[in-house]
Amino acid sequence: MTPTTASNTHDPSSQANITAFRTRHIALDIALDFARKVVHGTATIDLARLDANAQTVELDTRELTIASVKLNGVAELAFVTGDAHAVFGSKLTITLLAEHATLQDFKLVIAYETSATSSACQWLAPEQTAGKQHPYFFTQCQAIHARSLLPCQDAPGMKAPYSGKVTVAKGLVALMSALPTGDAVSADGQSTTFSFDQPNPIPSYLIAIAAGHLVSVEVGPRSRVWSEPETVQAGAFEFAETEQQLATAEDLLGPYVWGRYDVLLLPPSFPYGGMENPNITFVTPTLLAGDRSLADVVAHEIAHSWTGNLVTSRTWEHFWLNEGFTVYVERKIVGRMRTEQHRHFSAIIGWKALRDSIDNYPADSLLTALVPSLDGVDPDDAFSSVPYEKGFNLLFYLETLLGGPEPMERYLKAHCTQFAFKAVTTAEWKDFFLSFFAEEAKRGVFDAVDWNAWFYTPGMPKPEPKFDQTLAERSAALAARWTQADASSNYAGFSVDDIADFASPQRVVFLEKLLLENPLSEQTLDKMDATYDFTASRNSEIRFRWQSLCLRASYTKIFPHVVDFVTSQGRMKFVRPLYRALFNCDKAGDLAVTTFQKHRHIYHNICASMVAKDLKQ
Numbered sequence: 123m124t125p126t127t128a129s130n131t132h133d134p135s136s137q138a139n140i141t142a143f144r145t146r147h148i149a150l151d152i153a154l155d156f157a158r159k160v161v162h163g164t165a166t167i168d169l170a171r172l173d174a175n176a177q178t179v180e181l182d183t184r185e186l187t188i189a190s191v192k193l194n195g196v197a198e199l200a201f202v203t204g205d206a207h208a209v210f211g212s213k214l215t216i217t218l219l220a221e222h223a224t225l226q227d228f229k230l231v232i233a234y235e236t237s238a239t240s241s242a243c244q245w246l247a248p249e250q251t252a253g254k255q256h257p258y259f260f261t262q263c264q265a266i267h268a269r270s271l272l273p274c275q276d277a278p279g280m281k282a283p284y285s286g287k288v289t290v291a292k293g294l295v296a297l298m299s300a301l302p303t304g305d306a307v308s309a310d311g312q313s314t315t316f317s318f319d320q321p322n323p324i325p326s327y328l329i330a331i332a333a334g335h336l337v338s339v340e341v342g343p344r345s346r347v348w349s350e351p352e353t354v355q356a357g358a359f360e361f362a363e364t365e366q367q368l369a370t371a372e373d374l375l376g377p378y379v380w381g382r383y384d385v386l387l388l389p390p391s392f393p394y395g396g397m398e399n400p401n402i403t404f405v406t407p408t409l410l411a412g413d414r415s416l417a418d419v420v421a422h423e424i425a426h427s428w429t430g431n432l433v434t435s436r437t438w439e440h441f442w443l444n445e446g447f448t449v450y451v452e453r454k455i456v457g458r459m460r461t462e463q464h465r466h467f468s469a470i471i472g473w474k475a476l477r478d479s480i481d482n483y484p485a486d487s488l489l490t491a492l493v494p495s496l497d498g499v500d501p502d503d504a505f506s507s508v509p510y511e512k513g514f515n516l517l518f519y520l521e522t523l524l525g526g527p528e529p530m531e532r533y534l535k536a537h538c539t540q541f542a543f544k545a546v547t548t549a550e551w552k553d554f555f556l557s558f559f560a561e562e563a564k565r566g567v568f569d570a571v572d573w574n575a576w577f578y579t580p581g582m583p584k585p586e587p588k589f590d591q592t593l594a595e596r597s598a599a600l601a602a603r604w605t606q607a608d609a610s611s612n613y614a615g616f617s618v619d620d621i622a623d624f625a626s627p628q629r630v631v632f633l634e635k636l637l638l639e640n641p642l643s644e645q646t647l648d649k650m651d652a653t654y655d656f657t658a659s660r661n662s663e664i665r666f667r668w669q670s671l672c673l674r675a676s677y678t679k680i681f682p683h684v685v686d687f688v689t690s691q692g693r694m695k696f697v698r699p700l701y702r703a704l705f706n707c708d709k710a711g712d713l714a715v716t717t718f719q720k721h722r723h724i725y726h727n728i729c730a731s732m733v734a735k736d737l738k739q
């Protein structure tokens with residue numbers, strides 16, 4: 123078994139001929155046109171020939187207009203953009219000349235522009251930003267949106283270094299998932315060009331750009347928090363533990379190979395909690411709890427610097443190798459920075475997220491398998507907590523069989539060394555894991571593992587893990603009291619003191635325990651809110667669970683607050699379930715649809731398409 127630096131197998135999510143040519147480098151030279159909402163310029167792609175007989179280079183594109191293709195910058199090549207596939211975009215077929223048949227390595231210089239509806243891009247008008255003075259632009263390429271930003275072999279198994287030159291209007295700052303090189307240059311006094319280099323091989327989904335009125339604050343020896351001036355200090359406070367998280371990750375996994383680790387705190391429409399773009403993690407402002415209680419997302423993105431960015435899943439079908447490992451490492455960081463009980467507590471929250479995700483699919487949906495088939499499937503439709511939490515639970519189960527955390531800690535380091543800069547399948551991972559633990563395997567330590575069930579069976583994994591319940595006990599006990607309480611008792615005995623010393627995750631677990639029970643009555647919700655003031659909470663995780671609990675009971679008083687929450691940020695983790703719950707609520711189906719129609723433009727394209735599907739629009 124030899125994992126590859128390039129994908130040499132079929133990828134169901136790409137139309138590029140990745141078995142015929144391998145991307146060796148990408149150089150982007152692009153400008154951001156805020157007036158037309160397009161990116162335009164050139165992508166210079168260095169290719170190595172893998173198939174001696176290949177006469178065409180086939181690349182992934184979506185809604186790109188290709189102006190010209192030149193080989194080594196000189197010979198004009200014929201090209202055709204195929205019909206648009208609804209999920210995978212249009213294949214760009216470039217025909218090589220007969221005289222190029224023996225070329226092993228060559229460069230294609232492709233002049234192109236994106237469309238204003240590119241699925242990777244969001245263009246914000248000044249009034250959609252915190253400062254209200256300058257426009258803002260950012261991308262989100264995972265899973266298969268890079269093809270709407272540049273023509274490329276858009277397959278995670280295809281890893282290559284890249285460089286970027288990004289020209290923006292004067293006054294704006296551009297950032298990329300790479301290291302800045304040299305000073306920004308203003309050739310014409312009207313615009314500024316920023317240059318970047320990413321020397322490590324990365325998949326296309328990790329190419330990222332942001333531009334806006336951006337400033338930064340140093341939070342560690344190799345880290346700055348970037349954001350608009352209005353939000354940067356809040357970000358610097360919230361993510362002040364970045365260096366400690368990084369150092370803990372290095373202790374667990376080996377040296378950090380990327381140089382700098384910065385965080386970009388984005389405007390509220392960023393569709394995910396965080397995105398592990400190399401050198402600069404992108405994060406949602408819904409992490410700004412004011413008490414650093416949601417900064418575990420940064421630990422997660424830091425962990426991706428090893429699991430995901432250094433060791434990458436070969437195709438999206440093996441996405442759990444990115445996410446399951448990353449959740450496992452994130453919780454190891456949490457365990458070391460706080461206590462082992464906190465690691466287990468986080469796993470308890472994860473188990474509930476896994477159950478919710480699985481319940482959200484039809485019974486026995488194969489998309490709830492750890493390794494699903496994605497033939498013809500949009501990876502965004504397959505996205506859920508399953509690869510994260512079922513993946514974590516497989517690793518936790520193996521840890522348990524190995525008798526504790528130490529052997530897995532040894533394995534994690536070996537994993538990162540063995541697969542560094544490569545792309546891996548589940549089978550390759552399993553082979554290496556079993557060879558690393560050959561002695562244990564011989565002793566029968568893994569005999570009980572039903573590998574096929576873990577990889578390919580839908581539904582909740584078995585056996586159910588036994589997590590330490592210490593930190594969850596008081597949340598569970600309080601939830602049980604509320605479940606039994608009713609109006610006839612006048613809710614005697616409840617007071618704000620019940621949760622006064624609960625950390626915010628304990629409040630989250632309290633609400634989650636109630637979400638597993640029958641809907642509460644209106645009087646009970648009235649009393650709970652009067653006692654604990656959950657409606658006023660600004661902690662996004664608490665707000666989300668409280669609003670979910672209220673919507674389960676069709677509690678009409680919460681409707682305006684739900685509308686406020688889903689229209690003030692666009693993180694899909696919150697927005698999608700809340701829209702769905704509102705839509706399914708006895709009294710609010712129309713409210714969900716009209717709210718979405720009115721505010722669709724505030725969301726990132728990825729979020730808008732997913733909510734539209736959820737609401738059957």
Ligand SMILES: CC/C=C\C/C=C\C[C@@H](O)/C=C/C=C/C=C\[C@@H](O)CCCC(=O)O
Pocket residue numbers: 264265393394395396397398438439441442492494501502503504505506509693694695
């Ligand atoms: C088996 C699943 C197959 C493919 C899915 C691959 C990619 C899914 C795509 O939709 C992109 C996901 C991007 C995720 C980015 C960050 C997450 O860690 C955020 C998790 C949710 C949140 O905290 O908001």
Ligand SMILES: [Zn+2]
Pocket residue numbers: 422426444445448
């Ligand atoms: Zn992740």
